[in-house]
Amino acid sequence: MPTRFFKIRKIGKVEQYFFLTLGVLAMAVAYYFFVIPSGLVVGGSTGLAMILNRYIPTLPISFFSLVLNSFLLVMAFFFLGKQELLNSVFGSLLFPIFLALFEVLIPDPTFRESDLLLVILYAGMLAGVGFGIVVQYGGSTGGSDIIIKIVKKYTKLSLRLSVYFVDGLIIVLGALTFPGGLNQGFINLLYAVVMVYISGQVSDSIVMGSQSKKAVNIITDKPKEIKAELFAMLRRGVTELQSFGGFTENKKTMLIMVIQNTEYHMVRRIIATNDPKAFVFVTPASEIQGEWSTKEEVFVKNDESGRFKNK
Known part of the structure; x- marks a missing residue:
């Protein structure tokens, strides 16, 4: 990869929050229209919200997402400090709000089971673009990222291993609790891993190329x-x-x-x-x-x- 030159440019608060909102919106679209209808649990607090929704279907996923993210923001304050709370609060609360709006406006976004490959492709790219924009403009989506940072801070695990541990555990739980049985749950787990990989590669490219x-x-x-x-x-x-x-x-x-x-x-x-x-x-x-x-x-x-x- 050639050396990268850039011109430094300051950004204002209006521009920053506009793009943070755009990034969170892209992630919400990816999850609501692709991930959630397919039943894929791809980690994160939204994955936990999907698992809870399977046992309490009368409450929407947006509700569980809001409750989990709010709880994790409290954890961020006590375990990671005030700055981490401030960095995470906007994205953490805006994401479930977008989900709730979609639930009201478009209550039944369905996809055929044969579309799973396209689902993970488009969802992975869209979620990766959204997350990349959020990171590029100094924000955070909170959620499992907070758990990952806490695990990293209080254990000897590296950041990468902390991500694998936390999101991997959520993905496995999603497979074990899949309503279609363990066989289909295992297949969904494989799809979820591919989507996480696609999303990660896209977000890395948005932030700063493919190099780690x-x-x-x-x-x-x-x-x-x-x-x-x-x-x-x-x-x-x-x-x-x-x-x-x-x-x-x-x-x-x-x-x-x-x-x-x-x-x-x-x-x-x-x-x-x-x-x-x-x-x-x-x-x-x-x-x-x-x-x-x-x-x-x-x-x-x-x-x-x-x-x-x-x-």
Whole structure:
């Protein structure tokens, strides 16, 4: 993959919430018109809501989704902090609201059983696009993402293994409780796994290509401000190098940082806020070795020196 150059652009609150709403709407459409009618449990709090609806069919899935998401928001506040709550509350509450609107306006969106392959294809792409937009604009859909982050925080599991553990458990429960029996439930499980894979690939492409990690190179006149916010928001290490302009011979500072795809939007916003004129280029990061891939560095500010140090 070639090096990716981008022009940093600030976004306003109106634009941010417009696209967050659009992303959540795309996810709600994918679930209500494709996933739910097919009976596929593809993980997440919506998957749990579908399972509960099988035992209490008098209550709609949107109700269970709202209750579960509200409960998980409370957990986010106590286990992950206020910032995680603020990041998740909009998407967590808007998603079940969209489901409820669809339940009223279009109460019977049905698909034939033979359409399952098309269902997972279109649902996976649409849900992936929606989730990618939400992440790109600094939001979160909450739900099982909150459980995943709690599991990651209080266990030694990596983020990827935490996702497999939580969503995998929900998918298996969906197969075991499928009304058509274990045989059809197992078939649905296989379809669900494929849809989750499609959705993940699409959302990764929306956020930042297909690579799981990227190296961000920032040439800036304001390294202290950018570093401070990167440490505070991402809690990852940053390498600092001195550089010189080949033509101007002006002295600059170059910051190098390896990030996850889902952290890309945050890095862009931090740079745009502190130094809109910074020169930035992003490249795929592979063959990563050392502590980065096993644990996140946590930095705390020393009140006396003003520097950051390992906690």
